[in-house]
Each structure stands twice: as structure tokens, then as C-alpha cells.
Amino acid sequence: MRATTIHAPGDIRLSDVPDPALSAPTDAIVKVVAGAICGSDLWPYRGAKAITSGATVGHECVGVVEEIGGEVRDFRPGDFVIVPFVHCDNTCAHCRAGVQSACVNAGHTRSGQGEYAVVTQADGSLVKTRGVPHADLVPSLLTLTDVMATGWHAAVSAGVRPGSTAVVVGDGAVGLCAVIAAARMGAEKVVVLSRHEPRQQLARAFGATHVVADRGDAAISAVEEITDGIGADAVLECVGTAEALTTARRAARPGAIVGYVGAGHGVEMPVRPMFEKNVGLVGGMAPVRRYLPDLLDLVLEGAIDPGRVFDLTLPLDKVAEGYRAMHERRAIKVLLQP
Amino acid sequence: MRATTIHAPGDIRLSDVPDPALSAPTDAIVKVVAGAICGSDLWPYRGAKAITSGATVGHECVGVVEEIGGEVRDFRPGDFVIVPFVHCDNTCAHCRAGVQSACVNAGHTRSGQGEYAVVTQADGSLVKTRGVPHADLVPSLLTLTDVMATGWHAAVSAGVRPGSTAVVVGDGAVGLCAVIAAARMGAEKVVVLSRHEPRQQLARAFGATHVVADRGDAAISAVEEITDGIGADAVLECVGTAEALTTARRAARPGAIVGYVGAGHGVEMPVRPMFEKNVGLVGGMAPVRRYLPDLLDLVLEGAIDPGRVFDLTLPLDKVAEGYRAMHERRAIKVLLQP
Known part of the structure; x- marks a missing residue:
């Protein structure tokens, strides 16, 4: 698949990488409908955080379930889902206390700026919409994966x-x-x-x-x-x-x-x-999953419209330009379309 | 009057100093019945905080009102009072929000290890007991000025x-x-x-x-x-x-x-x-006055007995020994009797 990779500070590329695969029966694979560049992605881009050269990047995405592991009960292929940037089982003591970002089975979205992303602990992490949402709603739904939460x-x-x-x-x-x-x-x-x-x-x-x-x-x-x-x-x-x-x-x-x-x-x-x-x-690190259902309701009823933070939408192959625009503060936030 | 003074790290003395005087109509002067050495008094004693040589010390005391300024309404000579280590008007925005330690008219007890102490903002700061409490209760009442609160x-x-x-x-x-x-x-x-x-x-x-x-x-x-x-x-x-x-x-x-x-x-x-x-x-710094009425009730009804932290009682002229005992951890806390 095509996915964004980082190679050095300032060196962002769209690369061909192996397709993601299920690695646990609790995993799901999501076909990305929209991904985003996060302010925290600029830390390694600016050399302020260590880089694994060639690693895929991007922890914010929404999309459609493509494939599920054998233990995933609550989702099936075709579901439109919002992917919290920290995955969680939503059952451990920390999750039950509302600190899903400290889940004992925490995982992270690693190719949100790509065509597909693996979600570990799919049942605990994902929240789905009823049906496929109107395209106008996608930016706001995308903010729920991180920045709005x-x-x-x-x-x-x-x-x-x-x-x-x-x-x-x-x-x-x-x-x-x-x-x-x-x-x-x-x-x-x-x-x-x-x-x-x-x-x-x-x-x-x-x-x-x-x-x-x-x-x-x-x-x-x-x-x-x-x-x-x-x-x-x-x-x-x-x-x-x-x-x-x-x-x-x-x-x-x-x-x-x-x-x-x-x-x-x-x-x-x-x-x-x-x-x-x-x-x-x-x-601290936001327990996105804790707030996600309520925030989803607010978006769907039109009470909040956080998607307006996206002032630049680019096709995925222009991701490097998206990083430059955010780095130079020409854009508040960039939405990427695979 | 006799009061404790500090002159250098490790140099604690009982000295003759001028009697305290009312400096504002909201002041009161309290005749100290019992004072205490606080763990924080050990900071300057150990050289970890700047010292004004010859300054009186001691911010924890209980006693009997000796004299009041012309604007003090709620107390009169003879009242047995507990003196929070931070004085407050108990009416400003910070006091009303329960952060009396940040009162815009904050003052501090400065000769609690002496015979008399000035209390600024007497009406806002002091809490009195009904009548003179039994001597057995004095240690617990004394903890309410700081450590218990x-x-x-x-x-x-x-x-x-x-x-x-x-x-x-x-x-x-x-x-x-x-x-x-x-x-x-x-x-x-x-x-x-x-x-x-x-x-x-x-x-x-x-x-x-x-x-x-x-x-x-x-x-x-x-x-x-x-x-x-x-x-x-x-x-x-x-x-x-x-x-x-x-x-x-x-x-x-x-x-x-x-x-x-x-x-x-x-x-x-x-x-x-x-x-x-x-x-x-x-x-942060405890808003003692906020908790004082409730803690006083708990002490008076025998629900808590924090006075047991005092494991050494000394006459005021042995104050230097009291500091040594706390510095060497031979005593948990020292009560001083003028």
C-alpha cells in the first residue's frame, strides 16, 4: 500500500510499504477514508524527537473496516469507524477509571497517513457511525480521533x-x-x-x-x-x-x-x-475513547463543528506539502485523502 | 517579651525583643499558651533557606487574645483562639474561593515561639473555642494552626x-x-x-x-x-x-x-x-482557615487526636534543644510552653 514515511527531519515521503496484516485476533484493518497531520507530527519533522528512518507515520484517521480478527465481535467489514490514536481494550482497570490512554493493552495507530491502518483492540477502541456519514461530516469526525478529544x-x-x-x-x-x-x-x-x-x-x-x-x-x-x-x-x-x-x-x-x-x-x-x-x-495524554461517544453525538447533532480546523485538504501524494504548510504555519491542520 | 530568634543556621536563641504592638485596627495581639516548631522551621535552621539574622520565628501558636485593634469585631480579650499560620481577611475573592493562603491581605504569624504574637486580619483569621479548653486538648488545637490543616x-x-x-x-x-x-x-x-x-x-x-x-x-x-x-x-x-x-x-x-x-x-x-x-x-500552601472550623469540631468531639504528633514538650527557654531534637529526628514535633 501507499503510506507516509519519515526518513529524517524534514524528509517526508509517500512510499510503497507492505500491506498491513492482522497480527492478533483482536485486531482490525481499516481502509482510511481521511487521515490528518497532527501538531505532534511536527516534533520529529523538526528534529525535536527521535526518528526511525523509513517508519510509517500518522496517528489520526477515520475509515471503513476492511478486515477483522477472529475475536472481534462488535465490528464487521463495511462499518465506518473513528480510530482513537491510542487503542485500548476498554475493560482494564485504567480504562474503567477513564484513563484509556494508559490501557494495559494500549496500541497506537501507525499508518493513519496511508491507505490502511491496523487497529489493535478493535472492540475496545473503535466507535462506529450509523451508516456511512455524509462527506461534510468527515473532517469533524476526524478531529475526534485526537485533537477535539x-x-x-x-x-x-x-x-x-x-x-x-x-x-x-x-x-x-x-x-x-x-x-x-x-x-x-x-x-x-x-x-x-x-x-x-x-x-x-x-x-x-x-x-x-x-x-x-x-x-x-x-x-x-x-x-x-x-x-x-x-x-x-x-x-x-x-x-x-x-x-x-x-x-x-x-x-x-x-x-x-x-x-x-x-x-x-x-x-x-x-x-x-x-x-x-x-x-x-x-x-496528560487524552483518553480519547472515554470522550468519543459523547463527542460523536455532539458532532452528529451539529452542536460542535471542530472539522473547521482543517484549512487545507490534500491528496495523500501531496503529504510532504502538507507537512511543510503546517511547519510554516500556513495551515492550521491538514486533511489527507488517500 | 521573650521570643525565639534565629541568627544563623543552627543558631536558635531565646531573646528579649520589643513587645509586639498593634499596627493596624484589624490586628490583635495573642498571648501565646502553646507554640510549636514546624518541619519548615528546619529549612533555615539547616541553611536551606535565607535567614534574617535576629528575626523572630515560629508560625504555629494558640493562645488568649490580649489586645484588639479598633476594627476587630468578633473577638475580645480573654478569648482562646487558634491562629492560622497565614492570616487572611476571609472576604476577598481568593478567600471566598477557599484559597485563604492567597488572601490579598495575607499576613503571617512571626513570633509563635514567643510570649506574644500579632495576628493581622484578626476577624478573618482567628477561630475561637467556647471557653478555655482543657489542657489535654491544647496539643490537638495547636496542630490546627498548620500541620493538621x-x-x-x-x-x-x-x-x-x-x-x-x-x-x-x-x-x-x-x-x-x-x-x-x-x-x-x-x-x-x-x-x-x-x-x-x-x-x-x-x-x-x-x-x-x-x-x-x-x-x-x-x-x-x-x-x-x-x-x-x-x-x-x-x-x-x-x-x-x-x-x-x-x-x-x-x-x-x-x-x-x-x-x-x-x-x-x-x-x-x-x-x-x-x-x-x-x-x-x-x-500548595494550605488554606488553613478554610478547614479550621470543621477540624476544630472533629477535635472537640474527639473524632481526631492529632496532638499526639507532639512527642516532646519543652519550656520556651529550651527552644534550642527543641530544634536540635527535631533536626536529629529524635522528636517528631515539639510543643513549647512560654
Whole structure:
């Protein structure tokens, strides 16, 4: 099959690789209808994370079940499915506690930017739609595999409550989805830190009531002004760098939680300033499967439209251009069509 | 008056200092009935925190109101009062949100190891007993000024729930009080990490069901065995060193919260291992005043007896010996009688 492979920083190719095969009776193979490039794919692309040269990449996709292992009970070929980027059995103690991203049988989508992807623990991982969804819905369904669920996790982790003020740090696809989540959970003020005009516009369309284009001290001053000097009730940190985490911590009012979903490679948080303000840090890798059924309902009933984060759609053979566009911030998020 | 002063690491003296005076109409002066040495007093004593030579020390005391400022309404001379180590107006936005330790008018007890202490924001800070309590109750009341409320804050921050497994890192007075809190909140298993026999005994008396005398990897293995490989539902970190925070993070099950109340001077937490497990870090300087009324009721009805952490009582002029005893871990906690 054709699938995207990475060979070195900046070196993305569409390659011919062996067709995927079932390796366990709980596996399924999904024919990809749409895949996506994730902000976290840029870490290895930019040389910030180790690369296995020639490895297939892409952990976000939706598609149609092509083949199932002998123990798969709940899906059959032809089902249209949403594939969480972390696969899970949805029965272990961690899954039952709602932390499916820590499933004892966790697996990962590895060729979402290709023609086919293997899903381990198919019964536990996949969620299907009734029938094949209209093409207009595919982008929003695709966000449920990662970024929408991740933005939602930031809001859940931060404890966004009705009537509160939520600050979203980050205007990437996850940050924009976090705006959707905060607004949906009833935050009265949703403040997004963004200096990019198209992202600001989309944030407002998603429910942001305030846009702060500053960074550092100036951003904190702006948040203080918006919150009458008190600070944010909840902060949703959707970047994962030390600078962003520091801004998030400083924007929080005493006693507030920074819900964080950025990967945080090599980042350390100084404990003392958190201690003095009683600012907590809660979050991590999103348990996508936990939120997926509810988010699917919201998409299907038209309550949320996160698919608008895709501002560039390319055929799969243009994947390298898709990476360049995201790397250069010319695109918020890229949808790939095999 | 006579009050404890610090002059250099290891140099603690009982000195003659000017009598305290009201400096604002919201102040009160309390004649100290009992003061205490806190684990955090050992930071400067051990040279781990800057010292202002000759400064009075001691932030834990109970006593009798001696004098009040013109705007103090709720207290009068003769009232027996418990003095939270952070004073607060109990009316500002942070106080109303339950984070009295971040009060916009916060003050601190500065001569609790002396004959008199000034309390700023007396109406907001102090809690009084009905009449003068029996001497037997004084040690427990004294713990409410800091360590019992701080252990309680660890348990609240960690989200201890009925039937859960709580791991307490630290067997100092705060850790032991955290055991009381976890047991009181209904944890089915309360695991304390302690290698000191007298502290282990007291922890068991306070409700610990398991004592783990190991550290590092061996401690984590022990916790895994106790929790069937799942990890702790809640971790109460009551030390504040990098080693203790690391142990706490590792002991937590995915999705659990480390409730931390150690001061964390210079400590940094790596974000990535928290991210992978969805382990949160919540807590900080305890909002003592928030918990004080409820904890007072528990003490008065005999439901908790945290005063047992005081295993050495000394007259005030033996304060230097008290510091030595705590520094050398010969005493868990020292009560001082002016």
C-alpha cells in the first residue's frame, strides 16, 4: 500500500510499504477514508524527537473496516469507524477509571497517513457511525480521533465550570478545539492567546469571547484586566513548551487548575510558584475513547463543528506539502485523502 | 517579651525583643499558651533557606487574645483562639474561593515561639473555642494552626474518596496528619511510607493500614503489590523534596492526583512522565482557615487526636534543644510552653 514515511527531519515521503496484516485476533484493518497531520507530527519533522528512518507515520484517521480478527465481535467489514490514536481494550482497570490512554493493552495507530491502518483492540477502541456519514461530516469526525478529544481533555482536566473564565493557551488545532470545549462546558468568558488572524477568527467562531495577541508579561496583564485582577478560573494549556506552561500557570487564579495536554518533551515545572498560588497541573495524554461517544453525538447533532480546523485538504501524494504548510504555519491542520 | 530568634543556621536563641504592638485596627495581639516548631522551621535552621539574622520565628501558636485593634469585631480579650499560620481577611475573592493562603491581605504569624504574637486580619483569621479548653486538648488545637490543616489539604487536593487506596509520602507531623485525613475521608487502605518505628506506630494509631519502610524502587514495588499492580488512587506528598515528589508520582495510578503540601524549594517536576500517566499535581500552601472550623469540631468531639504528633514538650527557654531534637529526628514535633 501507499503510506507516509519519515526518513529524517524534514524528509517526508509517500512510499510503497507492505500491506498491513492482522497480527492478533483482536485486531482490525481499516481502509482510511481521511487521515490528518497532527501538531505532534511536527516534533520529529523538526528534529525535536527521535526518528526511525523509513517508519510509517500518522496517528489520526477515520475509515471503513476492511478486515477483522477472529475475536472481534462488535465490528464487521463495511462499518465506518473513528480510530482513537491510542487503542485500548476498554475493560482494564485504567480504562474503567477513564484513563484509556494508559490501557494495559494500549496500541497506537501507525499508518493513519496511508491507505490502511491496523487497529489493535478493535472492540475496545473503535466507535462506529450509523451508516456511512455524509462527506461534510468527515473532517469533524476526524478531529475526534485526537485533537477535539484532546482539547476536551484539557477542559475536563482544568475543571471548566458554567459561568467561569477559561484561558486557552495555544491556537493550534488542539487549542481551537479547547475553545469549543470550554464554551460548550459553559464558560462565560473564553480567552484565547493567539496572534494569528485566521486562528483568531476561528477561535471566535468556536466561542472565544476574548482574543489576547500578547505573550509573556503582557498576556498576563491582559488576562488580569479581563478577570478584574483575579486570574483565570481554569487554564487550558495546549502547547506543551516551558514558555506556554509558565504562561498558563501565571494566568491561573489561586486554587485554579492548569489542564494540560501538550506533550511536554523535556519540560520541567518549578514547584514553588505553583505551591505559593495553589495552582494545580492536571492532564496528560487524552483518553480519547472515554470522550468519543459523547463527542460523536455532539458532532452528529451539529452542536460542535471542530472539522473547521482543517484549512487545507490534500491528496495523500501531496503529504510532504502538507507537512511543510503546517511547519510554516500556513495551515492550521491538514486533511489527507488517500 | 521573650521570643525565639534565629541568627544563623543552627543558631536558635531565646531573646528579649520589643513587645509586639498593634499596627493596624484589624490586628490583635495573642498571648501565646502553646507554640510549636514546624518541619519548615528546619529549612533555615539547616541553611536551606535565607535567614534574617535576629528575626523572630515560629508560625504555629494558640493562645488568649490580649489586645484588639479598633476594627476587630468578633473577638475580645480573654478569648482562646487558634491562629492560622497565614492570616487572611476571609472576604476577598481568593478567600471566598477557599484559597485563604492567597488572601490579598495575607499576613503571617512571626513570633509563635514567643510570649506574644500579632495576628493581622484578626476577624478573618482567628477561630475561637467556647471557653478555655482543657489542657489535654491544647496539643490537638495547636496542630490546627498548620500541620493538621496541611495534612487535610493534601488529602483534599489528592481527592481521597471512600473505599480508595491512599499513599502518604512522609512521616513527619504533616504526613501523620495526612494519615488521619485520608482515614477520616474513608480511604480503605492508607499506606504510609515510613522507616521510623515510633512514627510507624503513630501512623497505625492514626489509621494507616499498611506501613512501607522502603524507598525508591522498592517502595514503588510495595505499593504495586498492595494495589494489585494498579497504583494508588490518591497520593499525599508531605515532604517537598524532588525525591519525595518522584516517589509520589510513581506511586500514583494513571489518572490519580498527587496532593502535595511540601514547600518544594528549588524543586522541578518533569512534565513528560506525568503526561504519560495522566498523573496530576494539585496542592500548595494550605488554606488553613478554610478547614479550621470543621477540624476544630472533629477535635472537640474527639473524632481526631492529632496532638499526639507532639512527642516532646519543652519550656520556651529550651527552644534550642527543641530544634536540635527535631533536626536529629529524635522528636517528631515539639510543643513549647512560654
